[in-house]
Amino acid sequence: MSGHSDTTKRFLLAAKHAEISALQHLASNCQVVSSICELIHQFQKERGISNIFLSSGCERFAQQRRVQIVESRDAEDLLRSQLLAKYLVGDEITGNMRLLNSVTLALQGMDHVGVLRYKVEHQAISALESTQAYCRLVAGLLAVVFEAADVASDPTITRLLVALFNFIQAKEYAGQERAWGAMGFAKSHFDHSLCERLEQLQHSQLHSFDTFIEFANQNERQLWLDLEKHSSTIALNQMRSMIQQLADGSPIDSGISEIWYELATERIDQMHLIEQQLAIRLLKVAKQRVKIANEELHSHKKRLQKLATMTASQDSPLSMLFDASLPGLHGSESNTEHKKSHTDSLAVHHSFYDLLRDQSEHIRKMSEELNNAKRTIAEQKQIDRAKLLLMQQLGHSEALAYRTLQKRAMDQKIRIADMAELVIKAAQDELQMKPC
Amino acid sequence: MSGHSDTTKRFLLAAKHAEISALQHLASNCQVVSSICELIHQFQKERGISNIFLSSGCERFAQQRRVQIVESRDAEDLLRSQLLAKYLVGDEITGNMRLLNSVTLALQGMDHVGVLRYKVEHQAISALESTQAYCRLVAGLLAVVFEAADVASDPTITRLLVALFNFIQAKEYAGQERAWGAMGFAKSHFDHSLCERLEQLQHSQLHSFDTFIEFANQNERQLWLDLEKHSSTIALNQMRSMIQQLADGSPIDSGISEIWYELATERIDQMHLIEQQLAIRLLKVAKQRVKIANEELHSHKKRLQKLATMTASQDSPLSMLFDASLPGLHGSESNTEHKKSHTDSLAVHHSFYDLLRDQSEHIRKMSEELNNAKRTIAEQKQIDRAKLLLMQQLGHSEALAYRTLQKRAMDQKIRIADMAELVIKAAQDELQMKPC
Numbered sequence: 029m030s031g032h033s034d035t036t037k038r039f040l041l042a043a044k045h046a047e048i049s050a051l052q053h054l055a056s057n058c059q060v061v062s063s064i065c066e067l068i069h070q071f072q073k074e075r076g077i078s079n080i081f082l083s084s085g086c087e088r089f090a091q092q093r094r095v096q097i098v099e100s101r102d103a104e105d106l107l108r109s110q111l112l113a114k115y116l117v118g119d120e121i122t123g124n125m126r127l128l129n130s131v132t133l134a135l136q137g138m139d140h141v142g143v144l145r146y147k148v149e150h151q152a153i154s155a156l157e158s159t160q161a162y163c164r165l166v167a168g169l170l171a172v173v174f175e176a177a178d179v180a181s182d183p184t185i186t187r188l189l190v191a192l193f194n195f196i197q198a199k200e201y202a203g204q205e206r207a208w209g210a211m212g213f214a215k216s217h218f219d220h221s222l223c224e225r226l227e228q229l230q231h232s233q234l235h236s237f238d239t240f241i242e243f244a245n246q247n248e249r250q251l252w253l254d255l256e257k258h259s260s261t262i263a264l265n266q267m268r269s270m271i272q273q274l275a276d277g278s279p280i281d282s283g284i285s286e287i288w289y290e291l292a293t294e295r296i297d298q299m300h301l302i303e304q305q306l307a308i309r310l311l312k313v314a315k316q317r318v319k320i321a322n323e324e325l326h327s328h329k330k331r332l333q334k335l336a337t338m339t340a341s342q343d344s345p346l347s348m349l350f351d352a353s354l355p356g357l358h359g360s361e362s363n364t365e366h367k368k369s370h371t372d373s374l375a376v377h378h379s380f381y382d383l384l385r386d387q388s389e390h391i392r393k394m395s396e397e398l399n400n401a402k403r404t405i406a407e408q409k410q411i412d413r414a415k416l417l418l419m420q421q422l423g424h425s426e427a428l429a430y431r432t433l434q435k436r437a438m439d440q441k442i443r444i445a446d447m448a449e450l451v452i453k454a455a456q457d458e459l460q461m462k463p464c
Numbered sequence: 465m466s467g468h469s470d471t472t473k474r475f476l477l478a479a480k481h482a483e484i485s486a487l488q489h490l491a492s493n494c495q496v497v498s499s500i501c502e503l504i505h506q507f508q509k510e511r512g513i514s515n516i517f518l519s520s521g522c523e524r525f526a527q528q529r530r531v532q533i534v535e536s537r538d539a540e541d542l543l544r545s546q547l548l549a550k551y552l553v554g555d556e557i558t559g560n561m562r563l564l565n566s567v568t569l570a571l572q573g574m575d576h577v578g579v580l581r582y583k584v585e586h587q588a589i590s591a592l593e594s595t596q597a598y599c600r601l602v603a604g605l606l607a608v609v610f611e612a613a614d615v616a617s618d619p620t621i622t623r624l625l626v627a628l629f630n631f632i633q634a635k636e637y638a639g640q641e642r643a644w645g646a647m648g649f650a651k652s653h654f655d656h657s658l659c660e661r662l663e664q665l666q667h668s669q670l671h672s673f674d675t676f677i678e679f680a681n682q683n684e685r686q687l688w689l690d691l692e693k694h695s696s697t698i699a700l701n702q703m704r705s706m707i708q709q710l711a712d713g714s715p716i717d718s719g720i721s722e723i724w725y726e727l728a729t730e731r732i733d734q735m736h737l738i739e740q741q742l743a744i745r746l747l748k749v750a751k752q753r754v755k756i757a758n759e760e761l762h763s764h765k766k767r768l769q770k771l772a773t774m775t776a777s778q779d780s781p782l783s784m785l786f787d788a789s790l791p792g793l794h795g796s797e798s799n800t801e802h803k804k805s806h807t808d809s810l811a812v813h814h815s816f817y818d819l820l821r822d823q824s825e826h827i828r829k830m831s832e833e834l835n836n837a838k839r840t841i842a843e844q845k846q847i848d849r850a851k852l853l854l855m856q857q858l859g860h861s862e863a864l865a866y867r868t869l870q871k872r873a874m875d876q877k878i879r880i881a882d883m884a885e886l887v888i889k890a891a892q893d894e895l896q897m898k899p900c
Contacts, residue, residue: 036568040565116475132479156796359644359661391565
């Protein structure tokens with residue numbers, strides 16, 4: 029009469045199976061993210077080379093461009109084959125709706141890289157337009173990394189994905205800074221608005237790097253600190269200061285363009301090494317988490333077998349019905365003594381109920397940690413959304429929209445994420461007030 | 465060269481398939497929730513009857529109890545068969561880890577109802593202990609409804625689940641108020657602490673009903689307002705006032721117990737009718753959402769076929785690469801004109817890219833609405849967690865823990881959910897500072 033039904037035991041194991049299944053999907057997502065990370069790097073290189081190729085009237089970097097296109101294509105082919113293998117096996121759909129939709133958008137962009145390359149080849153596009161198109165391509169791929177972080181169910185992996193996303197994002201800003209700088213040198217002068225754009229991009233880099241540092245581990249943080257002290261960074265910082273002094277439009281030798289480009293590229297390549305470290309750890313942790321969960325399932329099964337042959341101790345309650353540490357009748361005195369002694373000896377299971385409580389505690393802790401990591405993601409999403417709304421409402425550029433958001437937050441002495449929430453709320457209210 | 469790869473089209477449809485698959489799982493969860501709602505009602509009735517049976521020394525309600533146990537068993541059997549059919553079909557695990565774990569806990573409780581009934585039958589348990597056990601049983605089932613709301617992927621269904629959860633929760637508080645009141649009358653007097661418990665339970669009911677009202681539709685709100693004006697509610701409110709005047713311990717005729725019990729029961733039965741209305745709408749909406757998503761998939765397929773035979777208009781960009789409404793190079797001027805004209809004619813698809821953008825917009829809107837509903841759930845989770853922490857830290861009862869939380873929030877002039885967050889944060893920090 030005091031036993032547990034077979035159904036209850038099956039559900040205990042089913043919850044563990046569901047965890048394993050979610051972790052396996054997550055591991056697939058991580059492999060895709062790792063390939064995306066590589067492809068973004070190739071597209072960033074192709075963007076820079078194409079920019080110089082166009083700016084020089086197709087004279088410079090023609091050969092480098094051909095070599096680079098082969099590399100980009102290889103990385104794209106790898107990603108495409110992975111996407112098919114991970115998400116479109118037979119008729120079964122394993123991915124999450126939002127992740128799959130972001131993949132579709134990224135693929136849509138990749139489908140048109142051929143058109144873009146053709147236009148570059150035939151100078152049917154300006155250097156600025158070409159850069160814009162490559163930026164959107166990268167943004168589309170980066171959005172997949174973001175969604176992968178947002179749909180992840182494991183706190184450690186979520187934290188790693190947030191770190192990686194922010195690092196790639198910061199590197200992308202560094203790439204855009206390189207492009208704007210190159211344009212300034214090509215024109216032989218930097219005006220006030222260009223200087224502001226560069227400053228904004230440096231600021232955005234710092235912001236993303238801060239989030240990366242918050243979510244990275246000690247080793248990755250150290251790699252980043254080392255890069256900050258690297259000769260290329262120091263030299264680049266000197267050039268950054270120099271450019272800011274040219275805001276009045278003073279002429280500058282366009283030949284310095286190459287030094288700028290090389291320094292910025294060296295730093296970006298160094299960043300890529302850190303990116304790869306993050307991606308390697310991501311794959312390792314994802315694999316490990318699947319392994320651990322499988323071991324836990326195995327241990328659960330063994331414990332269930334053992335418990336079936338054993339007489340349960342009467343020290344602890346055998347059912348949630350008689351567990352005084354659980355809230356019962358509202359207003360009754362609580363008795364948390366059992367709970368305390370229980371948490372001291374998590375490894376010992378005297379009854380099925382002990383095992384179940386441990387699993388519940390494991391899930392609760394994971395959900396709590398997960399929520400902490402997801403809060404950062406939710407805030408980034410809100411800031412992006414508010415930025416886009418301000419761009420649409422006020423016709424602002426992305427940078428100006430961000431500055432507007434920042435300024436309003438400072439004026440009201442609130443966090444930028446909270447300001448973003450207010451902007452979104454106001455837009456929603458306005459939408460509801462509109463007559464249909 | 466400007467076409468879209470077959471892969472991209474397949475991913476567009478895969479995202480829709482993933483949405484349908486998630487909605488089908490959600491529809492399953494809703495059916496389980498509907499059965500849980502019924503079973504909770506039966507256990508609540510069994511709790512009340514068992515209470516009187518025990519208090520009267522097994523003299524009263526013996527026959528009613530036997531009848532009720534049959535009804536409870538029928539509802540339990542229905543739920544059990546549904547759980548097996550929905551989540552444990554063959555080797556495939558379709559449920560979410562957290563939902564399955566909460567189901568395991570609820571099942572664990574149900575497995576021991578036999579023990580509980582045996583103890584009640586043989587008077588081997590006090591009326592208070594029996595009530596406690598039934599309360600935990602109900603709490604375990606209610607936790608499944610909460611998890612179902614928390615893992616739901618559709619905003620409309622999530623809102624309905626939040627409304628239903630809060631309504632059942634309020635009804636449970638009403639049931640507990642009935643039990644404490646009955647105990648007071650049985651003892652022929654109400655002391656200060658019992659009056660406080662009753663007041664706390666009335667307050668908790670109001671709080672849960674407020675959330676229900678926020679998430680219910682017009683019809684359900686009206687049903688609730690009608691019940692508030694119902695004769696049983698008015699009479700019950702008079703008895704509530706009378707009890708509060710007895711806080712000094714003045715004696716009261718224990719015979720009034722029956723009137724109290726009958727009035728409270730009548731009101732609870734009325735609540736059950738509203739609960740059933742909510743459950744019916746839940747099942748209807750869940751079915752409808754699956755149907756609509758399937759229709760959208762069908763329409764997507766037809767549009768893809770049509771687009772394949774059609775020359776795309778050159779008015780709008782054919783790729784995200786050249787879509788000026790998307791952010792590109794950070795700092796470039798934005799061009800949102802296309803975006804505006806686009807949102808005016810959502811139904812027309814001139815290109816695959818138009819279709820993809822619509823789907824993205826659909827997903828974005830859904831995610832935004834979903835996040836709004838989920839925020840309420842996250843706050844409820846935080847308050848529950850903080851309450852439990854205070855119970856453990858200070859040895860408080862559940863009611864006192866809630867009052868402590870409420871008082872601290874008022875003192876610091878912040879929302880109770882924000883206070884709960886501070887309590888959780890402090891506990892986490894303390895845990896990290898402890899030497900291992």
